[in-house]
Amino acid sequence: MTDQTTTSAIPSDRQFNELASQFQSASEKKQLQLIPELINAGSTGETVLREFLLLRQSTPPDLVVGKVYQTLYKLEQPTTKEFLQTHFPTGVVPLRSEKGVDYTQLQQLLIDQDFQAADYLTLQKLCQMASPEAVQRKWLYFTDVEYCPVADLQTINTLWLVYSEGKFGFSVQRELWLVLGKNWEKLWKQIGWKTGNNWTRYPNGFTWDISAPKGHLPLSNQLRGVRVIAALLAHPAWTTPESESV
Numbered sequence: 001m002t003d004q005t006t007t008s009a010i011p012s013d014r015q016f017n018e019l020a021s022q023f024q025s026a027s028e029k030k031q032l033q034l035i036p037e038l039i040n041a042g043s044t045g046e047t048v049l050r051e052f053l054l055l056r057q058s059t060p061p062d063l064v065v066g067k068v069y070q071t072l073y074k075l076e077q078p079t080t081k082e083f084l085q086t087h088f089p090t091g092v093v094p095l096r097s098e099k100g101v102d103y104t105q106l107q108q109l110l111i112d113q114d115f116q117a118a119d120y121l122t123l124q125k126l127c128q129m130a131s132p133e134a135v136q137r138k139w140l141y142f143t144d145v146e147y148c149p150v151a152d153l154q155t156i157n158t159l160w161l162v163y164s165e166g167k168f169g170f171s172v173q174r175e176l177w178l179v180l181g182k183n184w185e186k187l188w189k190q191i192g193w194k195t196g197n198n199w200t201r202y203p204n205g206f207t208w209d210i211s212a213p214k215g216h217l218p219l220s221n222q223l224r225g226v227r228v229i230a231a232l233l234a235h236p237a238w239t240t241p242e243s244e245s246v
Helices: 002-025 026-040 044-053 062-075 078-087 106-110 115-130 130-139 142-147 150-162 172-178 182-191 226-233
Strands: none
Touching: 002 044, 026 044, 026 062, 026 226, 044 062, 044 078, 062 078, 062 106, 062 150, 078 226, 106 115, 106 150, 115 130, 115 142, 115 150, 142 182, 142 226, 150 172
């Protein structure tokens, strides 16, 4: 009886090791593809994903870490919920702020992929980190952007990146802008902010899910012209080492 029990446990251990090795050594693209397969593998696959999160806990979060967390979060199983609450109570992105701004709610909205609410809250947080005057008027002037701390902008950007599989974020918009030779008209069309000569109408004209064009979100005061986003994309936050972590 003991031998049978021991023998029957071996395939499960072997399967776990094989799945874990395959997942951890795969490319980022392949890892994203393997996540649903691991979930379909049942408890063994879920254990692989939980162990992966623990192994990556001390390193900056990336797109795969964000997707693994979101996938486990959506399962709503008691053991998984307890695991996430114990090790990642607010999510996988450290919420750094030089001005004491709380990004917990923003992280939760992006975990849930409630991108419209997250976009609105992002503007509020930009105002909050900039100045009391920006908070009062509820939008940014381009001159406010220089008062936005590097750490805070990087936190917001990482949240958008990690929970959108790398599709959204200020750094994504900046990269596209540079590739397009800093041509704003080309950028507006590529990220879906303009069609022909017509600006995309807020809010119903925008796409509030992962199917949106790369760089579509956040809107960053888009309705108030180019000067705010120009200041944001020129901010030192995107030229410091921390900005390269995702």
